[in-house]
Amino acid sequence: MNRTQKTVEIAESDAWKLYLLLEEMNRFLHQPENYPSARELGEWLDGGVYEQLRVAYYDVAGRWFDVDDETGCVIGPDGELHGGS
16 A cells, blocks of 8 residues: 655753663664663663653654554554554
8 A cells, every 4th residue: 555655843841851762772772782781771771761662662663653543553654553552
């Protein structure tokens, strides 16, 4: 299914939240030889990165796409369904 590509507006504050999340993930996972230990990973997760990810996924990016009424899945640009209940 090909849909016409649309432009999605994003508030600067939402764009900034995504930028900060991507910056943190890039820093943390930058080089495979520097991947953290299980302890460091736990500290990273406890430091609030999951909350950043949750906000970016549900509250920011989740508003960019339509949702299928029957499945609750997000409808991607080519009609593919993701997530849902």
